[in-house]
Amino acid sequence: MSVNAPSGRIVRATRASRFGGLAAIVIVAALAAMPWWGERSAMRTVTEFLYILALAQLWNLMAGFGGLVSIGQQGFLGIGGYVLVLLALKLGVDPFLAVPLCGVAAALVACPTAAVVFRLRGAYFAVGTWVVSEVFRLTFANIIWLGAGTGTSLTSAMTGHGAWKREAITLWMAVAMGAGSIALVYLLLRSRMGLALTAIRDSEVASRSLGVGVPRIKFIVYVLSAFGCGMVGALVYVTKLRISPDAAFDINWTAVMIFAVVIGGIGTIEGPIIGCLIYFLLRDALADYGAWYLIALGALAVIAMVKAPRGIWGLVQARYDLRFFPVQRRIVVAPAVPLPRGGRGRPTADSEIRR
Numbered sequence: 001m002s003v004n005a006p007s008g009r010i011v012r013a014t015r016a017s018r019f020g021g022l023a024a025i026v027i028v029a030a031l032a033a034m035p036w037w038g039e040r041s042a043m044r045t046v047t048e049f050l051y052i053l054a055l056a057q058l059w060n061l062m063a064g065f066g067g068l069v070s071i072g073q074q075g076f077l078g079i080g081g082y083v084l085v086l087l088a089l090k091l092g093v094d095p096f097l098a099v100p101l102c103g104v105a106a107a108l109v110a111c112p113t114a115a116v117v118f119r120l121r122g123a124y125f126a127v128g129t130w131v132v133s134e135v136f137r138l139t140f141a142n143i144i145w146l147g148a149g150t151g152t153s154l155t156s157a158m159t160g161h162g163a164w165k166r167e168a169i170t171l172w173m174a175v176a177m178g179a180g181s182i183a184l185v186y187l188l189l190r191s192r193m194g195l196a197l198t199a200i201r202d203s204e205v206a207s208r209s210l211g212v213g214v215p216r217i218k219f220i221v222y223v224l225s226a227f228g229c230g231m232v233g234a235l236v237y238v239t240k241l242r243i244s245p246d247a248a249f250d251i252n253w254t255a256v257m258i259f260a261v262v263i264g265g266i267g268t269i270e271g272p273i274i275g276c277l278i279y280f281l282l283r284d285a286l287a288d289y290g291a292w293y294l295i296a297l298g299a300l301a302v303i304a305m306v307k308a309p310r311g312i313w314g315l316v317q318a319r320y321d322l323r324f325f326p327v328q329r330r331i332v333v334a335p336a337v338p339l340p341r342g343g344r345g346r347p348t349a350d351s352e353i354r355r
Contacts, residue, residue: 020324024179031175035168047171047239049280050178051232052256056264056272057181058225059257064267065189066221067201071254072129075113075136076106076226078248080233082140085147085243088157095157096169099234106230110223118218130251137249151244154237166238173235181228182325185269189327193217201267259297263304265311269325274313 031050034043055073062068080102087098113132120128141149158166188194196217199207208214237243260279265271282300286293308315316322 014323014326016322016324017326024182028175028179032172034171035164040167043167043171044239045280047167047174049276050174051235052260052279053272053276054174054177054181054228054232055253055257056260056276057185057269058228059254060261060266060269060272061185061188062221062225064261064271065185065194065201066197066218067204068218068222069126070129070225071126071251071258072131072133073225073229073257074249074251074253075129075133076110076229077233077236077253078133078136078140078245079106079109080230081237081243081248082146083230084234084237085152085154088154089152090145094160095154095234095238096161096173099173099231099238102234103227103231106233107223107227110226113226114219114222118215118222133249133251137245140248141245147244149245151242151247154241154243158238158241170235170239177228177232177235182269182273184224184228186325186327189269193220194327197221259301261311262301263311265313265315265317268311268313268317269327270323271311271313275311278312 031046034046038046055077059070059073062070083102083105084095084098087093087101088095093101117125117128117132140146146152161169189197196207196212199210199212200214200217204214233248237248256279260272260275262275263278264273264275279297282297283293286296289296304311310318
């Protein structure tokens, strides 16, 4: 009796991913229609959640998938905010049209910045990014015509937009940034660059030996993250209508990114979503407790890093193998089965190997 040779096929989609794709379309459509059915306070909260989510996804792309642990991303957020001031107040550009230009400006600044910070490794890289951010803060704090240390108001730049129009467009841009950051990370990780990125995270030396262009991949990811942070920074100050160096370059921006990623699950796309939800729930629940609110967030982050280093979503994945945004390649193998003499057998079951 002969044996049928095993056969296999590569798949990426899962049942959960199909459901997640449909749910994402419904959620994005509902949020886009929110100006017609939601309250203004709820719209502001959703806008803030979405731009925080975009920041968390971008930081996770750098640290969770690329191994670039930065604590200075607030530098590019602040640059985006101040370029908005320059374009909207000084040059008369519509603030909403200026938002993507602010991202471009932050990306351009990131190019020479990368040449400096990429000379550092590990903890030195993290501290170096924070030092660069402080240099940006001190620079803008000494530019008199941008408000210097006291900052400036953006109210006059928004006089051509009514309250409903301003809040609706702000929400739509936040939806685009939140959903766009998830789509960017998902598509990037499913590409050849994504494979190279995760290889660099696991072992930079081994990646170089396999021909991966480590400097180029790290540079692209760093500049992409800066571009996103610059756009978010501009959107933040379209919402707040006032900017100052201490607020724009506040390290708490990066602290929130790190908290959301660490709690939710670093190195996963779903993790920052879960982490942002937890952050907003805790912020609302503990807002009346003053400094205890920050202490509670810090304690929770430490406990998560010690007890669940893969985060909440990492625990869910380990237990249930649930993936709404799968980026792994799975080989579904039909096992070899005996063939009856003179006939052809058919596989009776599939087994799955994940790569």
